[in-house]
Amino acid sequence: NGAGKTTLLKMLNGLIKPDAGVIEIRGRVGALIALGAGFNPILTGRENIYINAAVLGLSRKEVDSKMEEIIEFSEIRDFIDSPIQSYSSGMQVRLGFSIATALEPDVLLVDEVLAVGDLAFRMKCITKIESLMHSGTAVLLVSHSMIDIMRICSRVMVLGGGELLFDGGVSQGIIEYEK
Numbered sequence: 376n377g378a379g380k381t382t383l384l385k386m387l388n389g390l391i392k393p394d395a396g397v398i399e400i401r402g403r404v405g406a407l408i409a410l411g412a413g414f415n416p417i418l419t420g421r422e423n424i425y426i427n428a429a430v431l432g433l434s435r436k437e438v439d440s441k442m443e444e445i446i447e448f449s450e451i452r453d454f455i456d457s458p459i460q461s462y463s464s465g466m467q468v469r470l471g472f473s474i475a476t477a478l479e480p481d482v483l484l485v486d487e488v489l490a491v492g493d494l495a496f497r498m499k500c501i502t503k504i505e506s507l508m509h510s511g512t513a514v515l516l517v518s519h520s521m522i523d524i525m526r527i528c529s530r531v532m533v534l535g536g537g538e539l540l541f542d543g544g545v546s547q548g549i550i551e552y553e554k
Contacts, residue, residue: 378534380517384408384484387515402481403431407471407489416460420451420470423459427474441477448503449473450496469496476503483507483514490520501526521549 385391386398388406406413413430414423424445428438446452449469454462462470468489475483483504489497504527508514516527524531524545531548533541541551 377536379537380534381408381486382537383534384486384515384517387482388484400482403478404482404484405431405475405478405480406484407468407475408484408486414459414467414471417458419458420449420455420462421446423470424474428478431478431480433478445470445473445477448477448499465493465496472500472503476500476507480507480512483512485514486517487519489518489523521552524549 382391384406385408386393387400388404388408389398390408413427415426418426421442424442425435425438428441433441446455449455449466449472451462451466451469454466459467459470472485472489475485485504489500501523504514504516508527514527516523518524528545528548531541531543531545531552532539533548533551541548
């Protein structure tokens with residue numbers, strides 16, 4: 376905790392600027408970083424889907440074609456027309472993940488927020504992440520779950536105090552993390 380993981384993801388997503396240097400990402404970025412980040416709490420889930428998609432440069436027609444997929448995956452159909460402020464943290468994660476992945480990002484940034492969801496939804500998310508990876512999406516996962524790291528990752532970076540402590544294979548990365 377406090378190593379700089381979420382700050383790094385926020386820089387990669389363009390939410391904050393680095394103090395020095397330049398970050399360049401090619402392609403569409405989907406991100407699930409901070410719980411509720413990017414959501415307007417007084418708008419409904421459906422309205423927030425349109426806003427999030429517009430920020431990514433999608434047209435209303437493109438969003439309309441993905442709307443059912445997003446609602447279905449999120450499993451919050453009964454609440455999609457309610458304000459986000461009435462959603463539980465798990466419901467916000469469900470909607471955020473559904474939006475981030477349905478919009479077919481070239482790069483997907485995922486922070487610890489998957490730990491909020493129930494086990495069945497977490498497994499559904501991991502399966503979706505694996506599917507995106509097989510279709511060419513680069514995934515940057517921040518997690519303290521070594522099980523998720525072993526299942527999803529092909530490379531591990533260990534951060535500490537804002538510094539890169541390790542960058543390499545998964546097995547050795549887990550050993551370095553556990554030190």
